[in-house]
Amino acid sequence: MRYIASVRAFCPFLPLSAARDVGVLISEIHYHPVTSEDDEFLELFNNADELIDLSGWSLSGGAIFTFPEGTILEPGAFLIVARDAARLAAIYEVEGIIGDYLGNLSNGRDVVTLRNAQGLLMERVAYDDDDPWPENPDGKGPSL
Numbered sequence: 001m002r003y004i005a006s007v008r009a010f011c012p013f014l015p016l017s018a019a020r021d022v023g024v025l026i027s028e029i030h031y032h033p034v035t036s037e038d039d040e041f042l043e044l045f046n047n048a049d050e051l052i053d054l055s056g057w058s059l060s061g062g063a064i065f066t067f068p069e070g071t072i073l074e075p076g077a078f079l080i081v082a083r084d085a086a087r088l089a090a091i092y093e094v095e096g097i098i099g100d101y102l103g104n105l106s107n108g109r110d111v112v113t114l115r116n117a118q119g120l121l122m123e124r125v126a127y128d129d130d131d132p133w134p135e136n137p138d139g140k141g142p143s144l
Helices: 085-092
Strands: 003-005 024-030 041-046 058-061 071-073 078-082 097-099 110-115 121-127
Touching (some): 024 121
Parallel strands (some): 078 097
Antiparallel strands (some): 024 041, 058 110, 110 121
16 A cells, blocks of 8 residues: 655644754644544654655554555655544544554653664654643643
């Protein structure tokens, strides 16, 4: 299955002025949805100037997922990794959602790690629901 993400699904206003050689970033974490844990998601962003083949890459921490063969992220594109991809696609009526990851993101603090197919650390994000972190992503609707 070849999956190409090329849409700006949830955050169309992310500035592209940052350095373009960073690669794949974890750009959004919806760790404590108002509705259900099944509505959790992570968003990845390709900040590079080239396609990135995510085949065999993996997430660990609260979300455990290995990207299937043929998962391609175009430059400037976003990809949503959901706990329940079909449910999230139905709710938001957008493309660019993949899943389903195992586990669940902690409603308190957690660390999410992205590794490439060779196991090298590509991105690591630690979040918390205590100060100085914003309180609204902690069950009040918005994501982090």
